[in-house]
Amino acid sequence: xxxxxxxxxxxxxxxxxxxxxxxxxxxxxxxxxxxxxxxxxxxxxxxxxxxxxxxxxxxxxxxxxxxxxxxxxxxxxxxxxxxxxxxxxxxxxxxxxxxxxxxxxxxxxxxxxxxxxxxxxxxxxxxxxxxxxxxxxxxxxxxxxxxxxxxxxxxxxxxxxxxxxxxxxxxxxxxxxxxxxxx
Numbered sequence: 795x796x797x798x799x800x801x802x803x804x805x806x807x808x809x810x811x812x813x814x815x816x817x818x819x820x821x822x823x824x825x826x827x828x829x830x831x832x833x834x835x836x837x838x839x840x841x842x843x844x845x846x847x848x849x850x851x852x853x854x855x856x857x858x859x860x861x862x863x864x865x866x867x868x869x870x871x872x873x874x875x876x877x878x879x880x881x882x883x884x885x886x887x888x889x890x891x892x893x894x895x896x897x898x899x900x901x902x903x904x905x906x907x908x909x910x911x912x913x914x915x916x917x918x919x920x921x922x923x924x925x926x927x928x929x930x931x932x933x934x935x936x937x938x939x940x941x942x943x944x945x946x947x948x949x950x951x952x953x954x955x956x957x958x959x960x961x962x963x964x965x966x967x968x969x970x971x972x973x974x975x976x977x
Contacts, residue, residue: 820847830863832863832932833862838858840854864902867929868900868930869926871899896945911964914961927947930945932952944967
């Protein structure tokens with residue numbers, strides 16, 4: 795009984811994980827971003843970029859949306875420190891320090907909400923990152939194997955998967971590798 799209870803109540807789990815429930819479009823976003831830095835939906839009819847993922851184009855209502863690589867460059871609209879969350883995974887991390895997030899306007903036209911890598915800006919809090927700062931946004935899978943968006947300063951290297959993994963690990967989005975007991 796206690797074992798089942800731990801799985802149903804995240805606060806009782808020893809290692810809380812980020813939210814795993816995703817819609818079919820969220821799962822498609824994760825699948826599209828496995829092989830590249832950033833892939834977003836593009837409309838075949840009007841060529842607009844769609845974010846968050848949709849079934850129909852928000853501009854022309856066409857249903858011909860395809861996943862393509864998108865430009866990672868953008869500018870911060872606003873950055874803030876998250877001090878409260880309803881998810882156990884973030885609650886545990888917020889007790890140590892606030893979780894930095896940012897709203898970013900990508901040069902391709904989409905506006906996204908992303909985790910903010912403060913170390914790449916040399917800042918101690920999101921309030922120290924100015925609006926309008928040039929950034930790059932990329933995706934990486936978190937420890938629940940879902941793609942999340944991460945914003946870093948424009949000069950940060952994100953060309954290779956190893957560089958992106960290192961940045962995601964520094965944010966605490968990846969689970970440390972566990973060795974099976976007895977090895």
